[in-house]
Amino acid sequence: MDKLKVMTIFGTRPEAIKMAPLVKELEGREDIESLCCVTAQHRQMLDSVLDIFKLKPQFDLDIMEAGQTLSTITSKCLLGLEKVFHEVRPDLVLVHGDTSTTFAGALAAFYQQIAVGHVEAGLRTWDRYSPFPEEMNRSMVGRLAELHFCPTAANRRNLEAEGISKGLFVTGNTVIDALQTTVTENFTFAEDVLNTLDYGNKKVILVTCHRRENYGQPMEDIMAALADTARAHPDAELVYPVHLSPVVQECAHRHLDGIENVRLIAPLDVEEMHNLMARCYLVMTDSGGLQEEAPAMGKPVLVLRKETERPEAVRAGTVKLAGVEYNTIVSMADQLLNDPAAYAKMAHAVNPYGDGRACRRIADGILYHFGRCAQPPEPFRS
Numbered sequence: 008m009d010k011l012k013v014m015t016i017f018g019t020r021p022e023a024i025k026m027a028p029l030v031k032e033l034e035g036r037e038d039i040e041s042l043c044c045v046t047a048q049h050r051q052m053l054d055s056v057l058d059i060f061k062l063k064p065q066f067d068l069d070i071m072e073a074g075q076t077l078s079t080i081t082s083k084c085l086l087g088l089e090k091v092f093h094e095v096r097p098d099l100v101l102v103h104g105d106t107s108t109t110f111a112g113a114l115a116a117f118y119q120q121i122a123v124g125h126v127e128a129g130l131r132t133w134d135r136y137s138p139f140p141e142e143m144n145r146s147m148v149g150r151l152a153e154l155h156f157c158p159t160a161a162n163r164r165n166l167e168a169e170g171i172s173k174g175l176f177v178t179g180n181t182v183i184d185a186l187q188t189t190v191t192e193n194f195t196f197a198e199d200v201l202n203t204l205d206y207g208n209k210k211v212i213l214v215t216c217h218r219r220e221n222y223g224q225p226m227e228d229i230m231a232a233l234a235d236t237a238r239a240h241p242d243a244e245l246v247y248p249v250h251l252s253p254v255v256q257e258c259a260h261r262h263l264d265g266i267e268n269v270r271l272i273a274p275l276d277v278e279e280m281h282n283l284m285a286r287c288y289l290v291m292t293d294s295g296g297l298q299e300e301a302p303a304m305g306k307p308v309l310v311l312r313k314e315t316e317r318p319e320a321v322r323a324g325t326v327k328l329a330g331v332e333y334n335t336i337v338s339m340a341d342q343l344l345n346d347p348a349a350y351a352k353m354a355h356a357v358n359p360y361g362d363g364r365a366c367r368r369i370a371d372g373i374l375y376h377f378g379r380c381a382q383p384p385e386p387f388r389s
């Protein structure tokens with residue numbers, strides 16, 4: 008029997024981190040020919056992940072522009088992928104999550120009547136503008152896909168509520184698979200400032216912030232709250248690897264430059280990031296991925312957003328929604344920095360998002376769907 012041609016398509020940092028272990032898993036399967044296409048919606052932040060995981064994509068659309076718009080990303084991906092599909096016709100295209108690359112990848116495959124599998128399927132806030140444009144991207148991919156690899160049982164129920172009843176698998180999130188290869192005990196950071204931090208005596212607050220729906224006033228309030236939190240807590244060190252988006256760079260530097268216990272640094276490669284997270288005291292972020300990784304390491308998270316599509320860790324008590332308003336962010340951070348009991352209540356490791364075997368389940372699910380094995384994978388149970 009011919010091998011199944013499975014093409015993974017991704018373009019941004021988080022997709023690459025979460026697809027890398029899956030590409031490795033697919034490469035190891037005898038029945039599968041694994042092909043990889045990157046859109047390079049992100050350039051530097053993508054290449055850093057490709058280097059760490061030693062991935063060499065067969066196709067690279069190289070689409071990134073400074074200050075790109077949603078329309079330019081989507082149209083460049085569609086046109087580029089059409090050419091790729093004329094060169095090679097996969098049996099299945101895999102896309103990940105909710106970026107513009109994800110949506111355009113699924114749509115381009117659908118236009119060629121190629122089956123689509125959606126990894127990290129079924130996350131919802133039910134608010135079309137938050138996160139923007141991610142909520143609508145993932146909903147539309149849900150309509151286009153034939154296979155849906157849901158991290159959690161709740162994600163599966165979200166899809167069922169939308170009338171999607173076939174091709175559903177509960178697998179865990181592949182980011183937990185990735186975490187198992189990156190965190191080590193005696194890690195030395197390439198970013199030297201991270202080697203000099205006093206993790207034992209200082210409360211290291213790891214910050215990231217980049218979401219489009221936070222551009223403007225919400226991001227102004229978030230940055231002002233971070234600045235005043237740092238000023239009010241000399242026993243804390245705020246470490247913020249700033250996303251390369253010019254909007255974020257400008258806002259972060261305007262509010263946070265020159266504060267003694269704030270370190271604005273370049274984006275970290277994923278090994279550095281995971282090892283910093285493993286050593287920090289607290290995470291403040293609007294990132295999706297960090298909300299999944301930090302609970303697995305027992306680190307409390309304050310989410311700098313109005314809502315989250317990842318309620319599992321909120322229910323488990325390690326993540327709290329801090330919102331985007333100055334007063335709330337400052338007071339929630341104060342509480343975790345001043346009140347050991349409040350901190351201890353949140354600082355316990357939970358794994359609602361995976362057990363490190365998501366990639367294996369996804370590969371098994373693909374083989375089952377195409378009639379290459381008799382049994383579907385056992386679902387992930389948290």
Ligand code: UD1
Binds near residue numbers: 080106
């Ligand atoms: C994108 C995704 C978002 C995801 C985020 C992860 C969309 C619409 N948004 O948002 O869902 O959470 O990635 O980080 O798909 N830039 C560089 N070098 C890089 C990467 C970005 O210079 O390696 C700059 C460029 O000027 C680029 C800008 O950042 O135009 C914004 O990148 P873009 O992918 O459009 O948006 P993100 O905010 O990164």
Ligand code: UDP
Binds near residue numbers: 024281295297
């Ligand atoms: N990350 C990283 N370096 C950084 C910031 C984030 O490697 O400087 C990793 C992080 O650990 C997580 C992923 O990138 O795995 C999250 O990406 P991001 O926050 O950009 O996107 P989101 O998850 O919000 O879509």
